[in-house]
Amino acid sequence: MAETHKHDAWSRDMFKIFKDAGVTLFSYIPDAGNARLVELAEEDNEVKTVLLTTEEEGVALAAGADLVGGKAVLMMQSSGVGNCPNFLSFVKGSNFPILMMVSMRGDYGEQNPWQYPMGEAVHPILEAMGVLIFDVDRAEDLEKATNAAVSAVWKGGKSAAIVLGQKFLGAKGF
Amino acid sequence: MSDNKLNRVGLLPKIFPDHKKFLYVTGLAGPARDAAALTDDGDNMYTMSGCMGAATCTGLGMALAAPDREVCVIAGDGELMMNIGSLATVATQAPKNLTICIVDNGGHGETGGQPGHTAIYTDLGKVAEGMGLKNVMVVTSEDQVADAAKFVASGEGPRFLVLRVAVGDPTNYKRDFNGAECRVRFREAFLNG
Numbered sequence: 001m002a003e004t005h006k007h008d009a010w011s012r013d014m015f016k017i018f019k020d021a022g023v024t025l026f027s028y029i030p031d032a033g034n035a036r037l038v039e040l041a042e043e044d045n046e047v048k049t050v051l052l053t054t055e056e057e058g059v060a061l062a063a064g065a066d067l068v069g070g071k072a073v074l075m076m077q078s079s080g081v082g083n084c085p086n087f088l089s090f091v092k093g094s095n096f097p098i099l100m101m102v103s104m105r106g107d108y109g110e111q112n113p114w115q116y117p118m119g120e121a122v123h124p125i126l127e128a129m130g131v132l133i134f135d136v137d138r139a140e141d142l143e144k145a146t147n148a149a150v151s152a153v154w155k156g157g158k159s160a161a162i163v164l165g166q167k168f169l170g171a172k173g174f
Numbered sequence: 175m176s177d178n179k180l181n182r183v184g185l186l187p188k189i190f191p192d193h194k195k196f197l198y199v200t201g202l203a204g205p206a207r208d209a210a211a212l213t214d215d216g217d218n219m220y221t222m223s224g225c226m227g228a229a230t231c232t233g234l235g236m237a238l239a240a241p242d243r244e245v246c247v248i249a250g251d252g253e254l255m256m257n258i259g260s261l262a263t264v265a266t267q268a269p270k271n272l273t274i275c276i277v278d279n280g281g282h283g284e285t286g287g288q289p290g291h292t293a294i295y296t297d298l299g300k301v302a303e304g305m306g307l308k309n310v311m312v313v314t315s316e317d318q319v320a321d322a323a324k325f326v327a328s329g330e331g332p333r334f335l336v337l338r339v340a341v342g343d344p345t346n347y348k349r350d351f352n353g354a355e356c357r358v359r360f361r362e363a364f365l366n367g
Contacts, residue, residue, distance in 0.1 A: 025235065025239065048267075050263065051269060052231075056257070057231040057260050060225070060229075063228070063232050064233060065236065066235075067220055067361060068364050069364065070235070070239025086225060086226070089224050089353075090228070090353075095331070097358060101279040
């Protein structure tokens with residue numbers, strides 16, 4: 001609970017922006033960085049949370065929702081970005097607008113050596129598959145970056161990832 | 175490969191006689207050709223030719239975002255096996271308006287007919303039950319086809335239907351391969367229809 005309370009304020013801000021934009025599906029693989037956001041979605045009876053088995057399912061889920069005019073956001077830890085590239089063909093090949101929220105590991109202050117390989121690959125993978133990146137390293141950037149990503153996706157027709165760095169989230173101790 | 179006798183060509187029209195009732199998404203390769211022939215590549219169908227493993231969760235997204243419409247996924251055994259965990263995701267959500275129809279030929283027809291897991295020990299009907307899907311039907315012969323049509327037309331979803339078909343060519347039908355065009359076509363038909 002300490003982790004979710006630590007992330008309460010910005011999670012509320014982000015949830016409100018997503019909800020105001022019309023997002024009704026919040027798919028996720030659990031991570032400390034998205035735990036509070038998922039709780040907020042679970043507490044809201046106008047939206048649904050969708051627990052995935054692997055992150056790329058959330059790309060497909062968002063594409064399916066888009067086909068019928070719905071809006072979804074996919075929330076995952078940075079390691080999950082490595083599971084997504086093939087399904088991001090929906091973005092680069094077929095122009096589906098997909099919104100992701102990535103909470104970083106293998107980044108500033110990381111103590112677990114297993115997290116670095118994928119942490120360092122997040123930006124190159126997203127760029128390779130045509131996903132715009134909106135980095136958040138400071139609390140004051142959160143709202144602007146979230147609004148910019150939402151606009152890029154559902155007004156601009158692009159795909160975007162809000163990437164929350166460990167300068168912003170803090171690093172886990174081992 | 176499978177020793178089943180069920181012929182896939184002409185099979186889907188017997189199971190989905192009222193095909194306009196559904197919104198469809200297909201996986202890649204042979205099942206996409208069978209499905210496109212069913213609707214004559216209609217604007218109620220989104221066919222894929224890549225993203226192997228994506229069909230089930232694409233259909234789940236459609237079903238959750240359009241709860242008043244019946245949604246059907248048509249995909250092959252290899253496509254489903256690549257993201258078999260998606261059945262757990264479907265089971266947890268349990269959308270009443272979702273049908274998953276697997277054309278299971280026990281192999282990879284598109285790449286030369288190499289055997290797949292379902293030709294060896296893997297039983298997709300049991301897998302689906304184990305994942306938590308309640309309504310499962312496995313069709314192995316022609317005399318079950320009428321019941322399969324009833325299964326998809328009635329009862330509560332999510333429904334999981336496995337068609338254990340014979341090895342052989344899929345329906346000879348060339349669909350639109352342009353995923354961006356198909357997206358626009360599908361959305362316009364759905365949102366303005």
